[in-house]
Amino acid sequence: MTETVVHVTTLEQWKSVLDVWFKQGYTWQARDTVYAKFIFDNVARYLHLDRYISYSISAPKEFIEYSEFMAQQKEDNKMATYYVTQKQLIFIESLKVTQPYMHLVYGLTVLEKSDNLLNMFTGEEEKALLRYLGGDETIEFKVKESLYRLWRIDDDGDTVYMRFNLGTPTWITNSTFAFTAPLDEIKKWQTPAWEIDKAD
Structure with missing residues (x-):
């Protein structure tokens, strides 16, 4: 899937784009489906969709305007x-x-x-x-496409899951916040230390 970036200017537009993506089964990286109004209030005006929903404050190289996005949805959503x-x-x-x-x-x-x-x-x-x-x-x-995560047993015998913190791989004990992705993407991050587990 290629990344889609939509430029929004109002909170209503922000919510409309999120509604479309939530309905399609996408979530924020933390796997929640909230409008996150505080992010919009902090001047984020670009919503990104790749494996999950994210945002940015500054304009990326390629993006579409909200009106163009909604026109595409009307065309695509005959079904x-x-x-x-x-x-x-x-x-x-x-x-x-x-x-x-x-x-x-x-x-x-x-x-x-x-x-x-x-x-x-x-x-x-x-x-x-x-x-x-x-x-x-x-x-x-x-x-919906099955998602997977990586897990291992640490030195204390606890199960930990891989996640990313500012782009750097790290670990967390709560599986809800683990890095989840389709199997092909997960295999790129697997090392002998990590086992693959189905996330949903």
Whole structure:
């Protein structure tokens, strides 16, 4: 994936770009999906998307304006894509095949009784799921790319995970803040000291 950089000038534009990326399954490096208004307030005006969302204060060499980004989204979003886990996708497809009409009669009640898997969906995904099951062909569900992290056992016998601090590899005990990336990227950082672990 090539990096996308969007120049925004207002907080509303900042939130709109983040909404698009959050909906596509992207997060900040810390794996959260917050608007981080304080970053915008501190004069950050360029949102970056590569493996995760980041930002910059000064203009990079290449970027697009907010209006151009939103025009691209309208063109690209004729089909709304929701990224889910493999388990969720199997659940969705089984509902589509085995219970094609039950959801129309009982609504969310049927889904809530289906092994409580509905709890794994966000509110937006729940609405999209019902529309998809109802035959809306502008919605699709895909499995999100699996992410991995590196871990090892330190001298004290504790499990530690690799992370980056100002671009320098270091370690942390909390796996939530570990460096996560697709398997190909993780393999670039693996040494004999580190083992690969699936992050999601």
